[in-house]
Amino acid sequence: MKLFNSRYLLLAALTLLLGACQSTPSVDTTAADARAAAIAQLEQNLASSELATAEDQLSALQAQTPDDPQLVQYQRQLAEAYLQRSQIVLQKGDVNAAATALSRARALMPKAPALTGGVNSAITQARKVELDMAEAALKAAEARPPAKVIDPAAESTTVALNINDIAKLRHQLDLIAQDIVNYQCAVSLQVPRTADYPWLATLIGKRVKKLDPDFDLKLERQIIRHVPAQMVLIPSKPQ
DSSP: HHHHHHHHHHHHHHHHHHHHHHHHHHHHHHHHHHHHHHHHHHHHHHHHTTTHHHHHHHHHHHOTTTTOHHHHHHHHHHHHHHHHHHHHHTTOOOOOHHHHHHHHHHOOTTTOOOHHHHHHHHHHHHHHHHHHHHHHHHHHHHOOOOSSOOTTTTTTTEEOOOOOOOHHHHHHHHHHHHHHTTTTOOOEHHHSTTHHHHHHHHHHHHHHHOOOOOOOOEEEEEETTTSSSSSEEOOOOOO
């Protein structure tokens, strides 16, 4: 009886040990499959330029196995993709997006600053050009004399004409002509009758030419029956 019990216990122990040995590879296989799927997804996002998603996936994989040399390769690929994006958007004139992509490339390649140096110089130069253009526009705006009748900050200004008082009209047109030249205005002359257009166009045209013989007056004619004679002045934006 004792011999039977001993054999039974030994058989039970061997069964448990065998079961444990069989279950361990199953767990390992599941983990390996999940990792392979994660890497495949990472590669797909890199290929489709879903860089932010790829970066999140890479961070998750590195948290699981920080010493995996395979992930170093993907980190470099991601950094190079960010660097390429920075170059592309910079060529399109989006300096802010280029700087953002470059910062991600730098974070991923902190030990290779030479790889990002060229793009960094280009971004710095582009920002300088933007600043110079803004300063030039500000100086140009400050150099203009005060407006006489228009609001320089508005898209356009509508001025009703005093056509019933010739003296007032002439003075009014003198002021309008100054604004047209100083603020490079395009003009829409709106009159209720076709006959009103020629003489008003001649009056404003002569005044503009007197102030600046080379000025190209852009004068649009509009016949609008239900409005009084008026001019719509559209100042140009500083370059």
